[in-house]
Amino acid sequence: MSNKTVTITDNATGKSVEFPLRSGTLGPDVIDIKDLYKEFGYFTYDPGFTATASCRSDITYIDGDQGILLYRGYPIEQLAEKSTFLEVAYLLLYGDLPTAEQLERFTDSITRHTMVNESVKNFFNGFHYNAHPMAMLTAVVGSLSAFYHDGLDINDPADRDLSAHRIIAKLPTIAAAAFKHMVGEPFVYPNNALSYTGNFLNMLFARPSEPYEVNPVAEKALDQLLILHADHEQNASTSTVRLAGSTGTNPFAAIAAGCAALWGPSHGGANEAVLKMLEEIGTVDNVPKYIAKAKDKDDPFRLMGFGHRVYKNYDPRAAIIRKTCHEVLNELGVSHDPQLELAMKLEEIALQDEYFIERKLYPNVDFYSGIIYRALGIPTEFFTVLFAIGRAPGWVAQWMEMITDPEQRIGRPRQIYTGAPKRDYVPIDQRG
Numbered sequence: 230m231s232n233k234t235v236t237i238t239d240n241a242t243g244k245s246v247e248f249p250l251r252s253g254t255l256g257p258d259v260i261d262i263k264d265l266y267k268e269f270g271y272f273t274y275d276p277g278f279t280a281t282a283s284c285r286s287d288i289t290y291i292d293g294d295q296g297i298l299l300y301r302g303y304p305i306e307q308l309a310e311k312s313t314f315l316e317v318a319y320l321l322l323y324g325d326l327p328t329a330e331q332l333e334r335f336t337d338s339i340t341r342h343t344m345v346n347e348s349v350k351n352f353f354n355g356f357h358y359n360a361h362p363m364a365m366l367t368a369v370v371g372s373l374s375a376f377y378h379d380g381l382d383i384n385d386p387a388d389r390d391l392s393a394h395r396i397i398a399k400l401p402t403i404a405a406a407a408f409k410h411m412v413g414e415p416f417v418y419p420n421n422a423l424s425y426t427g428n429f430l431n432m433l434f435a436r437p438s439e440p441y442e443v444n445p446v447a448e449k450a451l452d453q454l455l456i457l458h459a460d461h462e463q464n465a466s467t468s469t470v471r472l473a474g475s476t477g478t479n480p481f482a483a484i485a486a487g488c489a490a491l492w493g494p495s496h497g498g499a500n501e502a503v504l505k506m507l508e509e510i511g512t513v514d515n516v517p518k519y520i521a522k523a524k525d526k527d528d529p530f531r532l533m534g535f536g537h538r539v540y541k542n543y544d545p546r547a548a549i550i551r552k553t554c555h556e557v558l559n560e561l562g563v564s565h566d567p568q569l570e571l572a573m574k575l576e577e578i579a580l581q582d583e584y585f586i587e588r589k590l591y592p593n594v595d596f597y598s599g600i601i602y603r604a605l606g607i608p609t610e611f612f613t614v615l616f617a618i619g620r621a622p623g624w625v626a627q628w629m630e631m632i633t634d635p636e637q638r639i640g641r642p643r644q645i646y647t648g649a650p651k652r653d654y655v656p657i658d659q660r661g
């Protein structure tokens with residue numbers, strides 16, 4: 230803790246109290262107001278937590294004004310270009326890039342945990358044929374604690390590791406099963422000879438009736454997308470994982486809670502919403518009409534894939550993905566995708582518009598990811614599932630960090646009560 234303090238004075242009573250300022254490695258200092266209620270009898274009010282740090286974390290740093298994203302200190306641009314998803318997962322979980330031997334052992338462990346208990350398949354028979362894959366993913370991830378209770382002692386580091394590896398390894402298998410259920414095809418078992426991402430593509434697209442070979446362009450692009458989604462400090466789903474985990478619940482339950490939070494269109498559901506929006510806009514001629522709708526305060530329409538709570542500059546992930554998006558479409562031979570052209574026009578017009586400039590609304594990661602997923606042959610409803618697979622190492626790393634933080638307590642925000650004051654029960658025959 231730094232020696233710096235901030236003095237807060239209650240003008241009503243004249244009482245002044247010094248509160249410590251905490252400094253991180255990077256980023257603004259934070260006023261430690263733990264004792265505020267004790268000193269003044271006041272809580273703070275911060276809906277949406279726009280000015281509140283809920284924890285200390287060594288994992289991810291974002292500078293939203295500069296458009297900087299670091300995982301364990303490494304810039305996202307370098308990781309996206311040079312690393313692999315599993316190496317990034319190791320980095321997030323254990324704090325440093327692995328040696329060759331550490332990566333080999335980690336990869337081996339993840340690969341050997343890709344199978345799910347055969348009974349897990351039965352869950353899918355219970356889902357309606359048109360169930361949303363996020364509904365299936367959330368439910369089945371939550372059910373994993375019913376199968377893997379041998380590693381659920383959250384106070385045992387070996388158990389935490391085992392559960393972490395299981396979550397990262399099994400999520401693609403469950404996701405692919407949800408996909409196959411959606412499209413009415415038989416499940417494909419994991420193939421341990423393939424890479425993490427190659428195996429996932431194989432489980433999605435292989436069919437018993439014909440040979441399937443993983444396309445290396447698709448494999449590389451998807452691996453990079455997973456890296457870009459791997460962590461994003463205390464976003465809504467990660468905060469949900471931490472809050473659920475703070476009660477001491479098991480990690481599968483906490484990650485299922487994270488999946489549920491991710492599903493919303495303001496968070497991980499935005500990539501699906503972008504494609505739906507592009508479909509609705511239809512042609513380039515309609516772009517001005519939809520830009521006007523987005524600016525109209527009486528219209529609930531928002532430009533999906535635009536804006537971010539933290540980035541008030543270009544989302545660095547969007548810059549990487551924009552480039553990849555063009556490369557993938559070229560290499561897969563879909564360079565004249567009308568939706569991509571529409572997306573580019575929308576971006577161009579929005580970026581020149583005073584409304585978007587003033588509010589610093591730039592395209593975010595979801596604006597382009599959906600277009601790549603579509604080019605890879607993935608249906609729109611499945612996009613958020615891919616975000617969940619990418620985010621899994623981040624969720625697990627943040628959960629592990631929380632469990633081992635000596636300052637960790639059950640998450641329990643306060644409120645301003647605005648309901649009726651105390652009143653007496655009125656028997657039903659006397660109510661007017």
Ligand code: CMC
Binds near residue numbers: 461531588
């Ligand atoms: N289209 C039109 N106006 C917008 C948009 C948008 N996409 N986003 C923000 N605004 C306006 C908003 O109306 C407000 O205007 P005013 O100051 O006149 O009232 C101003 O910009 C600030 O917006 P806010 O709602 O206070 O910002 P927020 O930090 O609460 O919301 C957001 C952030 C991401 C939820 C929001 O920008 C949004 O709804 N974007 C579309 C959904 C989306 O793409 N989400 C993915 C986020 S990135 C992936 C992830 O991390 O999950």
